[in-house]
Amino acid sequence: MQDKMRKILDKNREKIQYGNLPTYIPELNKAKKDALGIYISMLDGTEVGAGDYEYKFTIQSISKVITLLIALEDRGPEYVFGKVGMEPTGDAFNSMMKLEIVRPSKPFNPMINAGAIAVTSMIKGNTQAERIKRIMDFFKLVTQNPDLRINESVYMSEKQTGDRNRAMAYFMKDVGIIETDVEESLDLYFKQCSIEVTCKDIARIGLFLSNDGKLQSTGEQLISPTYSRMAKAFMVTCGMYNASGEFAINVGIPAKSGVGGGIMAVAPGKMGIGVLGPSLDEKGNSIAGREVLKDFSDEFNLSIF
Numbered sequence: 001m002q003d004k005m006r007k008i009l010d011k012n013r014e015k016i017q018y019g020n021l022p023t024y025i026p027e028l029n030k031a032k033k034d035a036l037g038i039y040i041s042m043l044d045g046t047e048v049g050a051g052d053y054e055y056k057f058t059i060q061s062i063s064k065v066i067t068l069l070i071a072l073e074d075r076g077p078e079y080v081f082g083k084v085g086m087e088p089t090g091d092a093f094n095s096m097m098k099l100e101i102v103r104p105s106k107p108f109n110p111m112i113n114a115g116a117i118a119v120t121s122m123i124k125g126n127t128q129a130e131r132i133k134r135i136m137d138f139f140k141l142v143t144q145n146p147d148l149r150i151n152e153s154v155y156m157s158e159k160q161t162g163d164r165n166r167a168m169a170y171f172m173k174d175v176g177i178i179e180t181d182v183e184e185s186l187d188l189y190f191k192q193c194s195i196e197v198t199c200k201d202i203a204r205i206g207l208f209l210s211n212d213g214k215l216q217s218t219g220e221q222l223i224s225p226t227y228s229r230m231a232k233a234f235m236v237t238c239g240m241y242n243a244s245g246e247f248a249i250n251v252g253i254p255a256k257s258g259v260g261g262g263i264m265a266v267a268p269g270k271m272g273i274g275v276l277g278p279s280l281d282e283k284g285n286s287i288a289g290r291e292v293l294k295d296f297s298d299e300f301n302l303s304i305f
């Protein structure tokens, strides 16, 4: 297995040069551009890694899947989807164009920034510290990694440069999509994006979803299988932003990317897959990572379609 994984990484390494590190969050520009790694975590407990699977990066948009699950548990689908839609946009992940055009205003889905910020604002907690702790505890449980931390410099960088997110959040407060404190919701969102992970951590998130919301280690049903199914459906339709259709056709498994270069993917009933490649394509997805996943999915016949 590891041999095959290494071969897939080696085959796709040359794609790295055609992508770029993100510049809009300055701290993310410091990543190792040519890092490339993969880790799989299987339902029978087997775990295998190849390449730079221990390289640390920030989780970024992959966190949106987890906060969606928490919000669904906290508020129920009627409330969540009363405020955030279920449709792909065809626009960039940080686009605000449709927020005002659609009446009544509703971010199209929970995977774009506007929808994710709205979802994060729904997470319950008496204080901001309690909300952050709930999110971190959930991540630690699912990844089985008690050492997960927020990367403070990325967090500060996000906060300082997040004016577009801030603009969308204030607009959403104005039209009633966000009902809580805007700055606190944004702060929570910047923090969840800045959680530092490895391929192993995101593979374990994938494993959790492949196991329908049940922890593989203890057998505990942490979230409803229905919500896990919803999350996977969003990953298929919106997880790779405006490249989701192409990814579904070429790779065929639920996946979620982040601008830190990670892609978390799920082979339902089989395994979670974590891939890292910080060099991004023009849509914000790992340029070599998406090809690695394609080859891996082909090799092991993982497409769900």
Ligand code: DON
Pocket: 059, 060, 061, 062, 093, 094, 113, 158, 165, 190, 193, 257, 258, 259, 260, 283, 284, 285
């Ligand atoms: O809101 C942002 O811009 C980032 N913190 C997260 C966006 C992201 O990861 C988009 N992914 N491709």
